[in-house]
Amino acid sequence: GRSVVTLDDIPMTQILDLLDRAAYIDTHRRQVAHTCDGRVLATLFYEPSTRTRLSFETAMLRLGGQVIGFAGAQLASVSKGESISDTLKTVSNYADIVAIRHPKEGAALVASQAATVPVINAGDGGHMHPTQTLTDLATIRARKGRLNHLTIGLCGDLTFGRTVHSLITTLCRLGHVDFVLISPDELRTPEYVLERIRSSADCTYRETGDLNGVIGDLDVLYMTRVQQERFFNEDDYLRLRDTYILDADKLRAARPDMAILHPLPRVNEIAVEVDHDPRAAYFQQVRNGMLVRMALESALLGDELPGYREQKEVAA
Numbered sequence: 576g577r578s579v580v581t582l583d584d585i586p587m588t589q590i591l592d593l594l595d596r597a598a599y600i601d602t603h604r605r606q607v608a609h610t611c612d613g614r615v616l617a618t619l620f621y622e623p624s625t626r627t628r629l630s631f632e633t634a635m636l637r638l639g640g641q642v643i644g645f646a647g648a649q650l651a652s653v654s655k656g657e658s659i660s661d662t663l664k665t666v667s668n669y670a671d672i673v674a675i676r677h678p679k680e681g682a683a684l685v686a687s688q689a690a691t692v693p694v695i696n697a698g699d700g701g702h703m704h705p706t707q708t709l710t711d712l713a714t715i716r717a718r719k720g721r722l723n724h725l726t727i728g729l730c731g732d733l734t735f736g737r738t739v740h741s742l743i744t745t746l747c748r749l750g751h752v753d754f755v756l757i758s759p760d761e762l763r764t765p766e767y768v769l770e771r772i773r774s775s776a777d778c779t780y781r782e783t784g785d786l787n788g789v790i791g792d793l794d795v796l797y798m799t800r801v802q803q804e805r806f807f808n809e810d811d812y813l814r815l816r817d818t819y820i821l822d823a824d825k826l827r828a829a830r831p832d833m834a835i836l837h838p839l840p841r842v843n844e845i846a847v848e849v850d851h852d853p854r855a856a857y858f859q860q861v862r863n864g865m866l867v868r869m870a871l872e873s874a875l876l877g878d879e880l881p882g883y884r885e886q887k888e889v890a891a
């Protein structure tokens with residue numbers, strides 16, 4: 576079966592179709608409730624998660640399927656030394672589709688090569704988080720009505736934030752985006768991601784440390800958490816963690832229709848008072864996370880959403 580380690584190898588028409596499917600599911604919850612009857616999803620989470628694991632699981636349950644898995648490597652046989660490959664060869668006998676999160680970059684690729692069923696990367700170290708990107712795209716499209724001709728600020732830990740890497744590389748394929756990369760010097764965007772922007776036909780970027788100076792230019796502000804678990808040095812983390820705190824005062828300089836996204840979990844980087852601001856989109860983003868995972872799971876399994884194709888043909 577087809578696996579999703581990165582969105583890079585999925586044609587853009589299919590990515591946009593997944594967003595359309597997610598929107599369809601949102602308004603046809605009853606009709607799609609048996610789409611994946613009899614299917615089993617395995618969630619193999621070697622790293623902490625609230626949203627990603629629970630939304631993958633809820634997605635399968637809401638499509639009529641069932642769920643197995645582990646959350647926390649200490650309870651699985653990896654704690655006895657089992658390899659990812661052996662784990663995936665094993666789980667391929669039990670499940671029709673697998674979602675895996677692992678602290679090492681490349682773990683999802685290894686898993687997909689060992690498995691005989693589709694594997695979805697639910698986050699591999701500081702590398703990629705493709706289903707978060709689908710979530711982010713669905714949210715940007717819902718808020719702004721488009722995915723290009725936008726000025727998008729990404730703020731915080733741009734070095735270790737895998738959601739940022741996945742999102743930028745995918746947006747680069749969609750047309751004209753001006754990226755404003757806002758971070759402390761120590762947490763700048765990796766070169767391989769900058770290179771993707773430079774080699775895209777239509778996108779630009781600028782790097783800055785000053786959120787206040789650019790916030791008024793932005794259509795979208797994507798805040799991120801400083802990724803404590805990927806730091807080698809606790810002192811560096813403590814020094815950098817509160818560099819940016821978005822609050823009502825800072826938002827006074829932002830456009831009235833700017834959308835504020837955050838993959839969550841948040842620590843301090845968005846003040847709780849901002850949750851009441853109509854520009855805050857991060858809990859809508861959480862809901863979209865479940866919808867895009869419903870779309871992806873059913874699509875990878877080849878389970879047609881009842882009525883979807885007909886509606887698409889009518890719309891076309």
Ligand code: CP
Nearest residue numbers: 624625626627838839
């Ligand atoms: N956005 C995200 O990946 O959240 P979790 O770490 O809670 O899954």
